[in-house]
Amino acid sequence: MDIPDIIISRLPRYLHILEYLSRQGIQTTSSQEMGVLLGLSSAQIRKDLSQFGEFGKQGTGYEIPFLIQQLRNILKVNQTWKIALVGAGDLGHAIARYQGFENRGFYIAAVFDKDPEKIGRSIGTLRIEDIKTLAPRIREEGIRIAMLTVPAAEAQAVTNDLVVAGIQAILNYAPVVLKVPTGVLVKDIDPINSLQHMTYYVGK
Amino acid sequence: MDIPDIIISRLPRYLHILEYLSRQGIQTTSSQEMGVLLGLSSAQIRKDLSQFGEFGKQGTGYEIPFLIQQLRNILKVNQTWKIALVGAGDLGHAIARYQGFENRGFYIAAVFDKDPEKIGRSIGTLRIEDIKTLAPRIREEGIRIAMLTVPAAEAQAVTNDLVVAGIQAILNYAPVVLKVPTGVLVKDIDPINSLQHMTYYVGK
Structure with a gap:
């Protein structure tokens, strides 16, 4: 079907x-x-x-x-999927604290950043982990889905690492077009797309 | 047409x-x-x-x-639209600092919050304003578009105020279904929708 x-x-x-x-x-x-x-x-x-x-x-x-x-x-959200969140800036913090995941099939299982100032700190019950441990931790946890909130310039390199680690779906917040191999899904969260869709209808 | x-x-x-x-x-x-x-x-x-x-x-x-x-x-993004951002939490901060608006037709013209601890503080070049001044400030600035990053429980009340103030399009990050009169547009940014779309295709 x-x-x-x-x-x-x-x-x-x-x-x-x-x-x-x-x-x-x-x-x-x-x-x-x-x-x-x-x-x-x-x-x-x-x-x-x-x-x-x-x-x-x-x-x-x-x-x-x-x-x-x-x-x-x-x-397939009759199960709960683990998510790896990469990037612990403002947006990463907002996502890690977001209450809306509850009962909708997902939870953040791990958060990563490259900033030594952030690594080891907590967001709620999560501890920010070193991005160098991304691949082994994703494999260890059996994570298939990632949310990407790193700066635009770093997004492709992180994506390559995520793919190698076995990630199959990426929700991308960085304002870049990510290249991934066939079989890996990417969806972009782009507020500007939604805003531009509305301005078509808005009068001055 | x-x-x-x-x-x-x-x-x-x-x-x-x-x-x-x-x-x-x-x-x-x-x-x-x-x-x-x-x-x-x-x-x-x-x-x-x-x-x-x-x-x-x-x-x-x-x-x-x-x-x-x-x-x-x-x-209609051959012009630059002013945006009112309501809610200066983690997500509001991330949006206010987001570089992706540049050259795509939008800029954040005002940020509002109800928390006395936040009012008067700065995010970049923006000063967080008292949500009580929302309607007069939106009218004064001629703002037509708002981004909503307040907690779910407050989203409808703020929306009502935005509509009265003349807002015609709302980009809503709160995980609620907003009621608005005909002629006002709402689009929801819901990461879970995008995640659930992908899980349909992801293998365990």
Whole structure:
């Protein structure tokens, strides 16, 4: 079953909104309600979800706890993934302290930096580790996912090390285009992309 | 001319990659080269750009400086937009110090926080202002865009104030679904969405 990536890219948003409704004690929803909350058409949502099975019933809509479980299975976040965070600057600190990971399938298992002033210091319960130990520590912990918050000039070199260490997915905050071999995934978090998308619609 | 939003959403990525190639001194590119760098098909890129005019030539491809200028015009980042940053925690500090805004159409014009310990302190050349002055300062500066890095529990109340003050676009880092009136845009920066998108493909 080869589902188009554009559909996969929307599933986390569906899961997020369902978890939000669930936290408010709501048990069922509809593609209409989800559409309003997400700014998507209900037809789009129904079509996307129908790729994976019959999750809703005509007239009664979707049972939220069931659909959450299905989406977690599909996205493989019915387990908890370890993350290696590389770069313990302001942004690295913000991510290490971010409460939003909880219950969404991830936790920061290790933080690395090259600055001797930072190595050994704590961020919450994490201790900042020497970037020289990156590869052995990632292998030891069996980590597959990394978040990259190093300066732009260092990002490619760190990425090369991450790939050699067995990292398969990188969430990149550095404003550079990373080169990785086939089979390694990179997604960029670029606030400017989102801002530029909005300015298209904003009046002066 | 009503272009589908999914196409608009890809234009900032095209612009970003063109600026990246331009910084390397490259003058022309092709939809094939852009596709490889972006992980999109060349047909998709050609089709998207053709919505706005004839930017490329068969055989010679796209002239980068010209296409950059066209995309900046379309996305309205041929001007520099002021941004109000609300929340001067770790993430707010990281954003205020972020070098990536430069030359991409934005700068942080004001930073706000409610913490008396933070108000009056500096982040680079910016002074953290009292959130109580949010509305008058936004009006005074003519700011249309805000970035929101306050805790989740405070995000909706701050959003309401931003809307009243005339903000038309909000880039939201808080892990909540913001309610805004029609005509106000919100985009969420949610690292978990991006991580969950990748775990679909990652092997254990």
